[in-house]
Amino acid sequence: MDARTSNFILLGIVIAIVLAFASVAVFGTAMASVEWLGTLFLKSLKMIIVPLVTASMIVGVAGLGDVRRLGRLGSTAVVYFLLTTAIAVGIGLLLVNVIRPGVGVSVGDLAVPANVAAREEFAWSDLVLSLVSDNIVASMANMELLPIIVFSLVFGAVLTTMGTVGETVIGFFRGVNEAIMKIVTLLMLVAPVGIFGLVAGRFGRVGNFSDLAELLSGVGWYMVTVLVALALHALIVLPAVLWLLGRRNPYRYMLNMGTALLTAFSTASSSATLPLTMEGVEKHNGVSEKVAGFVVPLGATVNMNGTALYEAVAVLFIAQALGLELTLVQQLIVLLTATLAAIGAAGIPEAGLVTMVIVLKAVGLPLEGLGLILTVDWLLDRFRTSVNVWGDAVGAAVVERRVLDGAGDGSRRGPSP
Numbered sequence: 001m002d003a004r005t006s007n008f009i010l011l012g013i014v015i016a017i018v019l020a021f022a023s024v025a026v027f028g029t030a031m032a033s034v035e036w037l038g039t040l041f042l043k044s045l046k047m048i049i050v051p052l053v054t055a056s057m058i059v060g061v062a063g064l065g066d067v068r069r070l071g072r073l074g075s076t077a078v079v080y081f082l083l084t085t086a087i088a089v090g091i092g093l094l095l096v097n098v099i100r101p102g103v104g105v106s107v108g109d110l111a112v113p114a115n116v117a118a119r120e121e122f123a124w125s126d127l128v129l130s131l132v133s134d135n136i137v138a139s140m141a142n143m144e145l146l147p148i149i150v151f152s153l154v155f156g157a158v159l160t161t162m163g164t165v166g167e168t169v170i171g172f173f174r175g176v177n178e179a180i181m182k183i184v185t186l187l188m189l190v191a192p193v194g195i196f197g198l199v200a201g202r203f204g205r206v207g208n209f210s211d212l213a214e215l216l217s218g219v220g221w222y223m224v225t226v227l228v229a230l231a232l233h234a235l236i237v238l239p240a241v242l243w244l245l246g247r248r249n250p251y252r253y254m255l256n257m258g259t260a261l262l263t264a265f266s267t268a269s270s271s272a273t274l275p276l277t278m279e280g281v282e283k284h285n286g287v288s289e290k291v292a293g294f295v296v297p298l299g300a301t302v303n304m305n306g307t308a309l310y311e312a313v314a315v316l317f318i319a320q321a322l323g324l325e326l327t328l329v330q331q332l333i334v335l336l337t338a339t340l341a342a343i344g345a346a347g348i349p350e351a352g353l354v355t356m357v358i359v360l361k362a363v364g365l366p367l368e369g370l371g372l373i374l375t376v377d378w379l380l381d382r383f384r385t386s387v388n389v390w391g392d393a394v395g396a397a398v399v400e401r402r403v404l405d406g407a408g409d410g411s412r413r414g415p416s417p
């Protein structure tokens with residue numbers, strides 16, 4: 001797809017979102033009836049995730065040629081993920097201590113949200129065990145991305161050691177990968193309609209804007225804190241990282257990711273957005289397939305800057321509302337556990353709310369505190385998911401620059417903005 005068409009689609013998506021809000025303002029809850037249009041789009045995106053992750057990982061790893069490069073690529077990506085996530089949490093902690101949105105918030109009767117109650121017991125060993133599947137076909141059927149990633153990594157690496165037979169299999173997956181990316185391009189053409197359905201349908205469920213304002217009353221400052229912190233991270237920190245370490249023009253890079261970022265906002269799912277993130281990183285920003293194929297799926301699953309930031313702000317907000325002051329040491333514990341909890345969060349709607357249990361427990365706060373932020377979680381989820389996706393996209397360019405260019409291999413596909 002040429003740049004003109006993709007700019008046209010981006011404009012279409014922006015218009016679709018504006019129209020969606022306008023129609024909710026006029027027709028209120030009646031707009032919930034168009035949600036199926038969005039669901040159709042969402043299902044189409046999800047349909048291609050498993051083949052996309054499998055094929056792009058295999059092709060990416062095989063393209064690296066030397067397994068030692070995989071080690072460098074992996075370690076650079078992990079360092080990038082951890083550092084940027086910790087910085088994001090740091091920004092969240094700073095702002096929540098300055099704004100203090102929880103002070104004076106009335107608490108009332110609170111209960112543990114149902115989706116959290118179901119997952120209350122979380123052990124770290126679960127995270128490690130989730131890396132490996134006992135049945136890869138079942139994992140594919142259930143769209144468990146981590147074991148699929150691990151399997152594809154090993155599979156791709158092994159293929160590179162098998163000579164001509166391995167080459168044949170890699171060639172097959174290269175074909176699969178290209179075919180899936182063509183489907184993504186086709187899906188982009190209908191993205192404006194799908195996104196209209198998603199936004200109008202979900203906001204339509206709330207009703208008109210006075211209903212929305214009522215929903216937000218009481219947690220207004222909390223929302224402001226989360227949104228300002230997310231904006232600082234997404235518009236200043238990550239662009240600076242991209243510019244300094246990835247040597248890219250950050251705002252052009254962001255514009256090229258526009259469709260993916262707006263889809264992340266509309267779906268509240270980094271996994272569902274993955275096909276479009278891949279398209280943006282590889283096709284529009286020209287990051288090589290071998291790096292994007294590895295970093296983007298991994299990032300969509302474990303790298304969640306926005307989620308970590310939001311969890312830290314939410315936990316301190318809850319503490320403030322309950323009249324409890326967290327000490328510096330406790331806040332450091334929040335920094336550490338929020339970073340880890342975000343890694344454990346799946347790229348699906350409101351996953352961050354569930355893994356926040358880890359952070360709350362680490363500093364001894366009651367899980368009932370989640371009741372305070374529950375009503376607006378679906379809304380904040382959209383913003384933090386966009387930041388999660390943006391962090392993955394920046395990571396791909398940074399890792400490419402550090403690993404490939406550092407090794408004297410600056411090969412890139414497509415334009416290099």
Ligand code: ASP
Nearest residue numbers: 269270347348350351352
């Ligand atoms: N919805 C987020 C994502 O998909 C995860 C979360 O914070 O709930 O990236």
